[in-house]
Amino acid sequence: MATPTDSPNPPFIIPERSLDRDCTTLSRHVLQQLQSFSPDAQDLSALMGRIALAGKLIARRLSCAGIVDGVLGFAGSENVQGEAVKKMDVYANEVFISVFKQSGLVCRLASEEMDEPYYIPENCPIGRYTLVYDPIDGSGNIDANLNVGSIFAIRQQEGEDTTGEAKDLLQNGHKQIAAGYILYGASTILVYTIGQGVHAFTLDPSLGEFILWQENLQIPKHGSVYSVNEGNFWQWDDAMRDYIRYVHRHEGYTGRYSGALVSDFHRILLQGGVFLYPGTTKQPEGKLRLLYESAPLAFLVEQAGGHASTGTQAVNDVVPNKLHQRTPLIIGSVEDVALVESFIHDRQQRDPSDPS
Numbered sequence: 001m002a003t004p005t006d007s008p009n010p011p012f013i014i015p016e017r018s019l020d021r022d023c024t025t026l027s028r029h030v031l032q033q034l035q036s037f038s039p040d041a042q043d044l045s046a047l048m049g050r051i052a053l054a055g056k057l058i059a060r061r062l063s064c065a066g067i068v069d070g071v072l073g074f075a076g077s078e079n080v081q082g083e084a085v086k087k088m089d090v091y092a093n094e095v096f097i098s099v100f101k102q103s104g105l106v107c108r109l110a111s112e113e114m115d116e117p118y119y120i121p122e123n124c125p126i127g128r129y130t131l132v133y134d135p136i137d138g139s140g141n142i143d144a145n146l147n148v149g150s151i152f153a154i155r156q157q158e159g160e161d162t163t164g165e166a167k168d169l170l171q172n173g174h175k176q177i178a179a180g181y182i183l184y185g186a187s188t189i190l191v192y193t194i195g196q197g198v199h200a201f202t203l204d205p206s207l208g209e210f211i212l213w214q215e216n217l218q219i220p221k222h223g224s225v226y227s228v229n230e231g232n233f234w235q236w237d238d239a240m241r242d243y244i245r246y247v248h249r250h251e252g253y254t255g256r257y258s259g260a261l262v263s264d265f266h267r268i269l270l271q272g273g274v275f276l277y278p279g280t281t282k283q284p285e286g287k288l289r290l291l292y293e294s295a296p297l298a299f300l301v302e303q304a305g306g307h308a309s310t311g312t313q314a315v316n317d318v319v320p321n322k323l324h325q326r327t328p329l330i331i332g333s334v335e336d337v338a339l340v341e342s343f344i345h346d347r348q349q350r351d352p353s354d355p356s
């Protein structure tokens with residue numbers, strides 16, 4: 001009779017962790033980055049800790065898809081952009097609100113799922129920060145058990161916001177003091193920047209902690225991946241079609257598109273290449289929202305040595321005129337973004353009236 005030791009596949013053993021090397025937690029990392037225990041540094045560390053808690057709650061719920069209520073399917077409503085809301089969009093939006101409610105840190109939250117910013121009046125006298133976020137990016141992937149993400153940025157409140165219109169949020173991406181995303185995939189990964197490089201953490205479910213995985217990520221100058229929904233080809237302008245024809249006709253390019261921006265961006269951050277969501281005839285500004293999708297990822301990519309462009313200007317130079325403003329997005333390796341821009345530039349030279 002076979003005994004356990006005879007088995008060709010020994011039982012799976014969780015590897016021992018070397019505590020001194022592997023256990024830099026997120027909040028410790030933020031403080032190390034700032035090299036300070038000042039009140040501002042403590043605030044930023046606490047803010048990141050709260051975002052991480054939201055990420056853990058969302059990851060836990062996603063991992064039970066199909067066996068607990070409220071994960072799969074639609075909520076039966078539409079958001080401010082007229083998109084059908086999924087149950088997880090509602091849940092994740094509320095998770096972010098609830099983890100910040102008693103934090104004393106954040107006075108306002110603005111998200112894809114809320115027409116207007118959400119105020120936490122009890123925090124406002126002391127909480128000078130605003131969280132802008134997309135609670136579940138790519139939520140169409142949930143029912144197919146595919147990757148989704150959360151995107152966030154933190155901005156400092158400027159002025160008193162007595163009208164409740166959060167007008168100070170209508171500023172460019174250089175006003176972000178922190179940004180990042182959480183990717184819910186085979187593992188849960190949190191990537192963030194506070195303007196001092198880009199750092200990635202993996203959620204260790206046995207500890208319930210995000211543990212440092214990679215510090216100071218640098219995006220390659222060029223990569224083979226182009227990531228775009230080619231089903232929109234018929235709706236693109238000539239410059240975008242020129243670019244896609246170019247990659248179709250040259251060796252060394254490969255298409256990858258998951259339907260979740262965070263997931264596609266994460267691959268490109270690690271391996272290089274370019275993600276594109278250009279304007280279409282139906283949506284000339286594209287689909288992605290500036291404040292809580294494009295600008296946070298632009299902050300990250302620039303910190304990692306890459307670039308984010310609308311095609312004609314840097315994403316982080318764009319000043320929105322409304323909270324839910326959309327913008328075309330071309331983001332990734334500097335050389336690949338420059339190649340796309342060169343096709344736009346060429347078309348403009350040929351026909352200056354072409355807005356592309």
Ligand code: F6P
Pocket residue numbers: 137138139140229259260261262287288289293
């Ligand atoms: O903003 C939402 C989003 O789901 C992104 O995560 C994703 O990149 C994009 O929309 C997918 O849109 P489409 O289905 O039009 O390609």
